[in-house]
Each structure stands twice: as structure tokens, then as C-alpha cells.
Amino acid sequence: MKVSDALSATVMRFRRSRADAPSGLVAPVHSDRRTKNLTKRLRPGDIAVIDHVDLDRVSAEALVDCGVAAVLNVAPSISGRYPNQGPQLLVEAGIPLVDEVDAEVFTRVRDGERLRLDGGGLYRGDELLALGRPQTPESVAAAMTEARAGLATQLEAFAANTMAYLQRERDLLLDGIGIPAIETDMEGRHVLIVVRGYHYREDLVALRPYIREFHPVIIAVDGGADAVMEAGYRPDIIVGDFDSVSDQALTSGAELVVHAYRDGRAPGLPRLTALGHTAVVFPATGTSEDVAMMLADGSGAALIVAVGTHATLEEFLDKGRSGMASTFLTRLRVGGKLVDAKGVSRLYRSRISPWALLVLVAASLFTIVVAAYSSPAGQVYLTFLAARWDAFSYWLTGLLT
Missing domain, CATH: 3.50.30.10 (Phosphohistidine domain)
Structure with a gap:
């Protein structure tokens, strides 16, 4: 058999194997x-x-x-x-x-x-x-x-759930009855609530100057504790049922607040007990996001900054449960001191390009050189630098030869 025939047969077998x-x-x-x-x-x-x-x-x-x-x-x-x-x-x-x-x-x-x-x-x-x-x-x-097209029907159901929640939790919403006492002092301080929700990463980055200046109390909601630690911070309080937070975050030294049902059942408490942690129990019908906001408001926070929380109707519905109606009412309660950080990263972006910075540096260096040539002191300094450069060149030349 010719070499070309053998090669053609091999190619055909390869193609058949690929087809099969x-x-x-x-x-x-x-x-x-x-x-x-x-x-x-x-x-x-x-x-x-x-x-x-x-x-x-x-x-x-x-x-x-x-x-x-x-x-x-x-x-x-x-x-x-x-x-x-x-x-x-x-x-x-x-x-x-x-x-x-x-x-x-x-x-x-x-x-x-x-x-x-x-x-x-x-x-x-x-x-x-x-x-x-x-x-x-x-x-x-x-x-x-x-x-x-189904938003109208969902809006009606959302409104009904809102009224039902208001009837069940009116004492908590209106008078703050049932908010537990905690060790972390929030009286008159800024509080940053972090939920692992929409655009939380970008907004945490955008809020770095604010966090550096005001040192707010950081309340993380469940997996938000890991988000806070990934951003390089440590949560002061972790709130939730602790089904989506890591053991590393739970052992970070933060105060733990377990979100429990109204009948006292706290699904997250056994995990904390097994890890040897103690926690404050907060019974409430709403979500852990609501618990964090009411805890901050009831503890005297001067300002509440929310990251990753739900703000629009579609976001409330996108959570996938009727209980999000409670978040709507909670926002009404704390609305006077609540600042939503959602979209901060999109609202404020630096428009200074790297090329603009390079031109700025070059212009600054040129200005310094011109000023040095124009003044007697600058000329003396430039003469000194030239002498030092000649000495370095002489040393380097001798080392190489």
C-alpha cells in the first residue's frame, strides 16, 4: 500500500470515530x-x-x-x-x-x-x-x-400580604416591642447593613471611603458576613438563621443574633450551639433583612446604610416569597434614617483615564524641571544631581570593565 493510501485510510478512520x-x-x-x-x-x-x-x-x-x-x-x-x-x-x-x-x-x-x-x-x-x-x-x-403582564395580580397579593403582616407585627413595627437588647453599642452611630443581594460587591467597593471615614457598625445578614470578610472588613453583628454563612464568619468575633419564628423556634440555634457559640434570639415574622433594620433602628442608630437589600417591586417579588411584604413596611418604619447604597457603584464612577493621569504626571515633572532651571537654588540642586550621576556612571563603567 502506498504511503498516501495509508494516510488517507487513517484520516477516514479518524473522521468515522469523530462522527460516532x-x-x-x-x-x-x-x-x-x-x-x-x-x-x-x-x-x-x-x-x-x-x-x-x-x-x-x-x-x-x-x-x-x-x-x-x-x-x-x-x-x-x-x-x-x-x-x-x-x-x-x-x-x-x-x-x-x-x-x-x-x-x-x-x-x-x-x-x-x-x-x-x-x-x-x-x-x-x-x-x-x-x-x-x-x-x-x-x-x-x-x-x-x-x-x-402578571405583575398586576402579584401586586394585589403583595398588598394583601402587607396588610396581614401589619396586623401580626404592629407592636413591633410601631412601638419596637420585642426588639432584644444587644451588647454592641449603636446609639448615635452609623450602621452599615450588608445583604448578599443585588450589586453588593460593587457597592462595598464604592463605599470604602465612607467606611474608612465613619467606621460604621457593620451588620451582616447571613451570607452577607462572608461578603463583608471578602471585602476586607469584619462584621460587628451577624443576623439570620445561619443557613448560608460560613463557620469562618461565625468565629470572626461578631455578635450573633438568631432570627426565630414567632413561636420561638430558631432553626439556626442548634448549629451555633454545636460550634460553642451563644446568641441573642430575635423572634419576628419578617425576613432577616427586616430584623437587621429593626435591630439597628431600635438600638438608636443615627443612620442606616443598606447594601444589597431589596428596594423595587420586582426585587421584592424576585425574592420568591410573600414574606417580602414585611421588608416594604420595615422600610417605611426606618425610612427617616435609611440610605440605600444600591447602585452607588453605577452612580459614581471615576472618569479619569490612565492616559489623563500619565499626561498629568508628565506635566508636573516638566513644571518641576522648568522651576529648577529658573531658580538659583534649583540650579545648584541640578548641578549636585549631575555630579552624583557622573559618579554613578564612572563606578558602573569601572565595574563592567
């Missing part, structure tokens, strides 16, 4: 019905399997930060109740999103098993384990447009 090879993405698969818990175990390149109706923006950002290769959702990522922002964030990041996957995927797939995702199907070899509906930027945009 299965297509799609092959990667480890990790699953959990709670997205918050799953993101703690994900590694870059993993396939995430979740059960999250109306995927919110914060959860989607966490998935993107984990570097997932694809997301399979057992539930519809956009149910149509309101225009939630999570799916759009995923598809814009180029992460494949498959919706309404067979619910049996949680029992059929071993955690960490390497499987193949092809289109909307998840395969073990040639065996189809689960099938879903792939989302595209076009399908997500269309679903978001339809979902905006």
Missing part, C-alpha cells in the same frame, strides 16, 4: 433541591441540578460565580407570575439552561457522577436519564415579556 463519538457536554453532576445548599458544593465545570421555581437573580449569580457548565431545573425557571431575572442572567453568561427536567433525576443520578448533557437530555452512556426543555435567549425574553 457522542455529542454534548460531559461533566460531573451535582444536585440539591435547595440552590443555596448546592452552590456550596459546586466546582467550576459542574452540571447543577436544582428545583427552583422562578429562579431569582441572587441564586443565578451564585451559580455563575461557581462557574457551572450547565443548569438543569426540575421546576420552570420562569413560571409567568412575574419577570424574575435569574434565567436571563444565566443565558447572558452563556450557561445552558434546561427547564422542567424529569423530577426522577434526583433519584436516578449519583451525586458527582460524570454524565453527558446533549440538548435537553441527560445521558449515562446511551441511556437517557432525564429530559427537559432547553431555554434560549429568545425563549427567555419571550417568557419575560409574558410574565410582565
